[in-house]
Amino acid sequence: MQQQPGLLFTLASFVAMIAVLVVVHEGGHYLAGRLFNTRIEAFGVGFGRELFGWTDKRCVRWRVNAIPLGGYVKFVGDMNEVSQIDPAIMALPERERRGLFAFLPLWQRAIIVAAGPLINFVFAILILAGFNLALGHPSSPPVVDKVVEGSAAAAAGLQPGDRILSVNGTSIARFEDIVTEVVTGVGKPVTLDIVRAGVPREVTVVPKMVETVDRFGNVTRHPQLGIVRPAEVIEDVGVADAFRLAVVDTGSIIATIGRTLRQVILGERSLAEMGGPVKTAQIAGQQASLGLVSAIAFMAFFSINLGFINLLPIPTLDGGHLLLYGIEAVRRQPLAEKVQQWAFMSGFAALMSLMAVLTWHDFGSVGLWARLSGLLG
Known part of the structure; x- marks a missing residue:
């Protein structure tokens, strides 16, 4: 460990x-x-008392503040750092309103x-x-390489060589998409559209909830099918494909975050699974x-x-x-x-x-x- x-x-x-x-x-x-051409009063990194700063030629005050959690851009006429409009500016004559955010x-x-x-x-x-x-774009084909004995996949009859086309109606392009769809679930039955020896099939799998421990000892509880991915392939890509794949991956992460938030709101997932500032700091240190x-x-x-x-x-x-x-x-x-x-x-x-x-x-x-x-x- x-x-x-x-x-x-x-x-x-x-x-x-x-x-x-x-x-x-x-x-x-x-x-x-x-x-x-909006008039800007300050650009702050952190909140609270200013530790040091400088004012540029546009009269913008650049501040580094004592509490290093967050920041703000304060426009002229803002009442505070969250951009609430100061009611006093509403009485300004027309000639003094130019460049003010509120107008x-x-x-x-x-x-x-x-x-x-x-x-x-x-x-x-x-x-x-x-x-x-x-580094290239890593991916694995959405094919079952092995089925873990005694797993949910084995109970459902999945076999090595099965190609997974979709999970709960969501199209699958690579094995990583299967992991995303299953691991971010809450253990409900999963419907897989597969192709076996050229014949389309539909298989329903009830994932098992398991606990995994990473290299730092962090414990996560998540659904598991019990299938092993094929060897990862590193694909060399050009500039256009590099950005296309980056957009796809970013969209996938956004969808996963939205799905997780929905599960928390609906009570399907515990609020404790959402990391706050302390957990985020811990993971940031571990990754660094x-x-x-x-x-x-x-x-x-x-x-x-x-x-x-x-x-x-x-x-x-x-x-x-x-x-x-x-x-x-x-x-x-x-x-x-x-x-x-x-x-x-x-x-x-x-x-x-x-x-x-x-x-x-x-x-x-x-x-x-x-x-x-x-x-x-």
Whole structure:
């Protein structure tokens, strides 16, 4: 079993990853704002007290703050770092409104807000495309190489050589797609469309729930069919295919995140399975300890997560702003200021509550509560 990285290494890896992704995400807002000549007050990495910073020739204050979790672009006229509009600017005369975010056309505001999450996806695609070009694109054909004795697949009658065409109606192009569809499930029966000796068949398999332990001792519980994949093939690809495959892989990850979130909302999956900041930091440290490639790969995965989460329609998140803009487009006028303030406060309270719950579960998953119990016992 691989030795766990030290606390300082883990924290440094996590902070470095967050810093890069914050600059990427907020850089999307910043560049889109610049595109529409929006007046920007500050670009902050982290929250809280400013540790150091500088002011550029456009009067933008670039800040590195004390709490290295998150960041913001603050436009002139924003009341705070989550881009709530200061009501006082609504009384400004017409000549002083030019370049203020609050008075931009609705479509421009929407583009500026959406640019943050979208650039997270673009960043991940660039990383994955780079891997495809430098290392090749790994895949295995969707063919059963072996069937594990006593497994769910054996009970369902699957045989070596069976080619799997779809899982629960979802087309399969490679063996990795089978793994994604099954492992992210919750143990319900799985319908496989297969071809055996040229004859199409339909097979229903009831996966077994198993626990696996990775090289760092992390335990995960997931469904398992009990089939062995064929040898992995590394395909050399050109630039166009590298980006095409990166887009496909990014879309697959987004679909998996959405599926997992739906399962949590419906109660099919425990909230404890969603990692919070402590668990994310632990995994970031573990991946960084495996080398630069593993660290960058995890950063790409987390960038996709960050983009997805920020698009959720929760006030204070980018998706919440986009939701309010959608309502404004339908009503042809924004919601009342008090309603927007209530929405932002409610969204903030909900996010903080969720973060507290996830952190509580994280402490349990890293063994803190067990160690405290041992000390007190």
